[in-house]
Amino acid sequence: MNINDTRISDRPITSDLFKPNLAKRYNLDRVFAFFAWGATTIAVAILAWLLITILIDGIGTLNWNFIDSFASRKAERAGIKAALAGTLWVMGVVAVFSFPLGVGAGIFLEEFSEDNWFTRLVEINISNLAGVPSIIYGLLGLAAFVRILGPITGGRSVLAGGLTLVLLILPVIIVSTREALRTVPDGIRAAGFALGATRWQVIWNHILPAAMPGILTGMILSLSRAIGETAPLLAIGAASFIAFTPNGLQSSFTALPIQIYDWVGRPKKEFHDLAASGIIVLMTVLLLMNAGAIYLRNRFQQTR
Amino acid sequence: MTQTAGAMTAHKIAFQAEKLSVSYGSTMAVKDVFLDIPQNQIVAFIGPSGCGKSTVLRCFNRMNDLIPSAKVEGRITFKGQDIYDKRVDAVELRRRVGMVFQRPNPFPKSIYQNIAFGARINGYQGDMDELVERSLRDAALWDEVKDKLKASGLSLSGGQQQRLCIARAIAIEPEVILMDEPCSALDPISTLRVEELMQELKQKYTIVIVTHNMQQASRTSDYTAFYNAKATDQGGKMGYLVEYDRTEVIFQQPAQQSTQEYVSGRFG
Numbered sequence: 001m002n003i004n005d006t007r008i009s010d011r012p013i014t015s016d017l018f019k020p021n022l023a024k025r026y027n028l029d030r031v032f033a034f035f036a037w038g039a040t041t042i043a044v045a046i047l048a049w050l051l052i053t054i055l056i057d058g059i060g061t062l063n064w065n066f067i068d069s070f071a072s073r074k075a076e077r078a079g080i081k082a083a084l085a086g087t088l089w090v091m092g093v094v095a096v097f098s099f100p101l102g103v104g105a106g107i108f109l110e111e112f113s114e115d116n117w118f119t120r121l122v123e124i125n126i127s128n129l130a131g132v133p134s135i136i137y138g139l140l141g142l143a144a145f146v147r148i149l150g151p152i153t154g155g156r157s158v159l160a161g162g163l164t165l166v167l168l169i170l171p172v173i174i175v176s177t178r179e180a181l182r183t184v185p186d187g188i189r190a191a192g193f194a195l196g197a198t199r200w201q202v203i204w205n206h207i208l209p210a211a212m213p214g215i216l217t218g219m220i221l222s223l224s225r226a227i228g229e230t231a232p233l234l235a236i237g238a239a240s241f242i243a244f245t246p247n248g249l250q251s252s253f254t255a256l257p258i259q260i261y262d263w264v265g266r267p268k269k270e271f272h273d274l275a276a277s278g279i280i281v282l283m284t285v286l287l288l289m290n291a292g293a294i295y296l297r298n299r300f301q302q303t304r
Numbered sequence: 305m306t307q308t309a310g311a312m313t314a315h316k317i318a319f320q321a322e323k324l325s326v327s328y329g330s331t332m333a334v335k336d337v338f339l340d341i342p343q344n345q346i347v348a349f350i351g352p353s354g355c356g357k358s359t360v361l362r363c364f365n366r367m368n369d370l371i372p373s374a375k376v377e378g379r380i381t382f383k384g385q386d387i388y389d390k391r392v393d394a395v396e397l398r399r400r401v402g403m404v405f406q407r408p409n410p411f412p413k414s415i416y417q418n419i420a421f422g423a424r425i426n427g428y429q430g431d432m433d434e435l436v437e438r439s440l441r442d443a444a445l446w447d448e449v450k451d452k453l454k455a456s457g458l459s460l461s462g463g464q465q466q467r468l469c470i471a472r473a474i475a476i477e478p479e480v481i482l483m484d485e486p487c488s489a490l491d492p493i494s495t496l497r498v499e500e501l502m503q504e505l506k507q508k509y510t511i512v513i514v515t516h517n518m519q520q521a522s523r524t525s526d527y528t529a530f531y532n533a534k535a536t537d538q539g540g541k542m543g544y545l546v547e548y549d550r551t552e553v554i555f556q557q558p559a560q561q562s563t564q565e566y567v568s569g570r571f572g
């Protein structure tokens with residue numbers, strides 16, 4: 001002990017081996033801050049430009065008549081009633097099915113399953129499925145929900161469309177659920193078990209509430225993706241010219257992205273403006289949906 | 305080498321470990337422990353890090369079941385019943401053998417809910433408000449939190465959180481409380497409060513505490529078990545119980561040289 005002390009105090013107090021070089025470090029700081037600021041600005045500017053052009057094009061034709069009318073060959077009479085209703089129906093189906101399935105599968109894989117070759121295989125597959133192009137899911141949906149399960153789904157129906165989108169977003173929900181569950185400290189699990197709780201009691205009372213904000217974030221991202229998907233709905237053959245709102249799960253339907261896609265593809269400028277109005281409506285629905293999910297998420301965060 | 309304390313026969317025995325060995329995967333963490341835990345006494349586990357104190361402690365409420373690679377061999381009885389017997393339910397055992405962890409780990413819920421949860425899942429039929437108050441009083445926390453039972457358990461200081469965890473553990477009326485370095489994350493004043501608390505809890509409960517603090521072991525415990533680790537042929541370390549006796553004996557005239565060196569602070 002004493003020997004060490006002498007050695008330290010014998011050393012010169014200042015050493016010229018350290019070169020703090022503050023000026024250079026602060027410069028690097030500034031350069032990095034500039035790049036980060038630049039990246040943010042470019043992203044926001046592009047988004048703003050998109051929004052503004054859409055608003056300029058679409059705001060003129062956006063009125064109650066537009067919301068409350070069905071599709072029409074005449075641009076001045078055309079509206080998105082059927083597409084808006086279709087999207088709401090489909091998203092309802094997506095939310096109702098994807099939440100319990102995705103979260104349930106995430107809980108099983110993270111909390112219940114043992115680590116063996118089978119669960120590892122399932123895990124690898126789920127991660128890969130998240131990257132499969134959406135048109136492939138459309139073809140799967142066409143084969144599975146429209147053809148094989150046609151008698152139950154009613155063919156090219158709200159249910160078939162919704163379930164196809166559920167398949168599309170399930171991998172993302174499962175992966176994000178697992179991530180959220182993983183962030184819950186193990187101390188909470190240990191505390192629950194040490195009080196004589198069963199595994200389900202620990203998960204239901206402690207793990208899930210703590211993970212819920214993260215799970216809902218994954219849900220928001222997934223639903224946002226689903227609501228804008230066009231390709232899989234086209235693949236299962238959702239119609240674009242429909243003059244009624246769905247009246248049930250087996251009803252045929254159209255959806256906002258399909259309607260917008262249809263209008264954009266027409267030669268007349270008037271329809272392009274209608275497409276812009278449709279995009280505004282789609283974005284509004286998206287924002288409302290996310291606002292709802294964020295509200296729920298904040299409620300969960302407050303109770304911590 | 306692993307003798308049982310002589311005066312132990314004076315007390316009823318809560319736990320009896322016979323030739324207890326625990327391995328994680330293929331590495332043996334602690335081997336051949338023989339140990340009796342007397343009822344209504346405080347038993348301290350001391351020893352250098354990694355010699356298996358926590359591992360042995362986790363055997364008493366079968367928390368090792370939750371670690372897939374852990375394998376427990378030997379026999380542990382609790383009041384005569386083999387707790388690793390197939391007929392013994394780990395969930396029921398854990399109600400009778402509570403645990404307080406090294407890091408305070410209150411649930412991210414209200415103080416009230418932290419206490420009520422254990423009672424609720426274990427089918428408590430009585431008055432919940434009364435139970436919450438009694439448990440908090442027993443854990444010497446009531447006066448500090450009685451006006452904010454709805455506040456989050458996480459809003460408390462570290463020392464208060466640890467007493468909340470103790471309150472939560474005693475709310476379900478266990479017979480034993482296992483404490484794994486309960487004071488290592490606490491300041492000296494909170495530590496003293498927890499130690500005082502242990503003396504009071506001793507009237508009702510059997511306590512086993514792991515501690516790195518020699519003074520704490522000698523101040524609070526009736527019996528002390530000293531663990532150490534030795535190098536194995538495979539190049540790893542393996543824990544074993546060196547000596548177990550009344551705390552005065554361990555601290556004043558231990559039978560083993562290594563115990564003497566450890567308690568006087570000369571190694572570890």
Ligand SMILES: Nc1ncnc2c1ncn2[C@@H]1O[C@H](COP(=O)(O)OP(=O)(O)O)[C@@H](O)[C@H]1O
Nearest residue numbers: 328333352353354355356357358359360371543
């Ligand atoms: N969950 C675990 N998985 C694998 N090895 C573990 C685990 N917990 C403890 N060990 C190992 O068992 C040995 C004893 O650990 P532990 O019981 O925590 O010691 P102590 O509490 O005395 O410091 C150590 O070598 C440690 O690395």
Ligand SMILES: [Mg+2]
Nearest residue numbers: 357358484514
């Ligand atoms: Mg330990």
